[in-house]
Amino acid sequence: MSKYLIAGNWKMNTDVNSAVELASGIMEQLKDKEGVEVLICPPFTNIYHVFDVVNNSTILVGAQNCYYEENGAFTGEISVGMIKSLGCDFIIIGHSERRAIFNETDELINKKAHSILNAGLKPIICIGETLDDRKAGKTNKILEAQLTKSLKSITDTQSKEIIIAYEPVWAIGTGVSAENKQIEEAHKFIRDFLVQKFPENGEYILIQYGGSVKPDNAKEILSIKNVNGALIGGASLRVDLFIPIINTAQSLV
Ligand code: PGA
Numbered sequence: 001m002s003k004y005l006i007a008g009n010w011k012m013n014t015d016v017n018s019a020v021e022l023a024s025g026i027m028e029q030l031k032d033k034e035g036v037e038v039l040i041c042p043p044f045t046n047i048y049h050v051f052d053v054v055n056n057s058t059i060l061v062g063a064q065n066c067y068y069e070e071n072g073a074f075t076g077e078i079s080v081g082m083i084k085s086l087g088c089d090f091i092i093i094g095h096s097e098r099r100a101i102f103n104e105t106d107e108l109i110n111k112k113a114h115s116i117l118n119a120g121l122k123p124i125i126c127i128g129e130t131l132d133d134r135k136a137g138k139t140n141k142i143l144e145a146q147l148t149k150s151l152k153s154i155t156d157t158q159s160k161e162i163i164i165a166y167e168p169v170w171a172i173g174t175g176v177s178a179e180n181k182q183i184e185e186a187h188k189f190i191r192d193f194l195v196q197k198f199p200e201n202g203e204y205i206l207i208q209y210g211g212s213v214k215p216d217n218a219k220e221i222l223s224i225k226n227v228n229g230a231l232i233g234g235a236s237l238r239v240d241l242f243i244p245i246i247n248t249a250q251s252l253v
Contacts, residue, residue, distance in 0.1 A: 004222065004249040005163060005206050005229035007039040007124065008236025009064060009092060010046075019046035023053040025239035030059065030246065035253030037229075038246055039090055040236070044078055047086050062090030062124070065098060068108075068115035080112075080119045091116050092231070094126045094150060096169045106149030113150060117158050124163045124208070124231065125150050127190075131170035140189050147193050159198040163206045164190055165231040171211025173233055180220055183209055187226035215244035222252055 014022060019042050030038065039060040042050045050061055067077035083091060093116070094109040109125065116123040127146040129139045143166075154162065166186050171178050178186075187207050194202035209221055210231030221227060229249070235241035 003035040003228070003253045005037045005039060005208060006246050006249050007062070007090070007092075007165075007208065007229065007231050008041060008242055009095070009210075009231055009233050010040065010042045010237060011064065011097070011233055012043060013237055014042060014046055016046055016049050019043075020049050020053055022237065022239065023050045023059075026242060027054055027057055027059065029239055029243045030057070031250070033058070033246060033250050036246060036249045041090070041092055044083075047083075047088065051087055060089055061086075062088050062092065064092045064095070066091050066093070066112055066116065068111040070115075080115045080121060084119050084121055088121065090122045090124055090163070092124045092126065092165070094146075096126060096128055096167060096172060100169070106146055109150045110152045113154060113162070117154065117161055122161045122163060124165050126165045126167050126210070126231070128167040128169050128172075128211075134168070134170065139186065143186065143189055144193060147190065147197075151197065156198040156200045156202075159194070159201045159205060163208060163229075164194070165208040165210050166190055167210035167231060173212070175212050177212040177214075177217050177221065178209075180224055183221060183227065184224050187224065191226045213245060215241055215248065218245040218248040219252070222249055 039062050041062040041064050063083045066080045070079055093112045098104045113123045129142040133142045168178050190207050194205050206228040208229040208231045209227050213230045213232045214235050
């Protein structure tokens with residue numbers, strides 16, 4: 001298994017042309033990267049075109065969301081099977097923007113996780129506390145509740161396929177990442193939870209950090225114990241920022 005999973009969450013950015021341009025730029029500058037897996041998650045509409053660019057490379061392509069039903073009268077939704085048929089292996093679920101703006105609950109995220117696992121794909125399950133939660137000293141309580149509910153009925157065997165992304169909501173898109181000590185404590189808390197819930201595989205589940213990861217803080221963040229990668233928003237939209245983060249991960253392997 002790779003030591004680091006570096007993922008770009010493009011959010012609702014890029015159209016077909018600029019997505020192709022961004023993916024091409026990443027392709028051109030990506031060096032040999034043993035021990036690091038690189039994943040990019042464009043908007044649905046651009047996934048097919050991005051695959052055209054990164055085909056025959058080691059770059060992985062994923063989606064940013066899905067619906068849990070297989071098909072039917074769910075206007076505007078995209079099923080896991082549809083995403084799988086494009087060739088994606090990963091789907092981000094439970095991003096704080098989806099929780100906050102689209103009212104997604106842990107129960108819904110759990111249904112999506114099962115649907116993804118049943119299809120043989122890997123869910124990147126995002127969790128994280130708000131600033132109010134943190135100030136009130138509730139960080140661990142929130143993380144525990146999100147983990148408990150979103151991982152409901154997932155078996156130890158299935159847990160091999162999941163990735164957890166710890167993203168403190170207050171660090172997303174703000175330019176201010178969490179402090180190293182806060183990251184270390186949260187990742188340790190998550191690791192302990194996973195090991196307890198999944199005695200066989202919990203130790204090996206990748207835990208990414210997300211929230212204002214940039215080239216100048218990537219080294220210290222990726223060096224923290226139990227940080228197995230990064231989920232990157234803003235900096236993943238620029239080749240000159242995304243590539244140095246991947247190279248930093250490579251230098252730490
Ligand atoms: P950011 O976003 O890197 O722009 O803070 C991270 C995320 O939302 O996954």
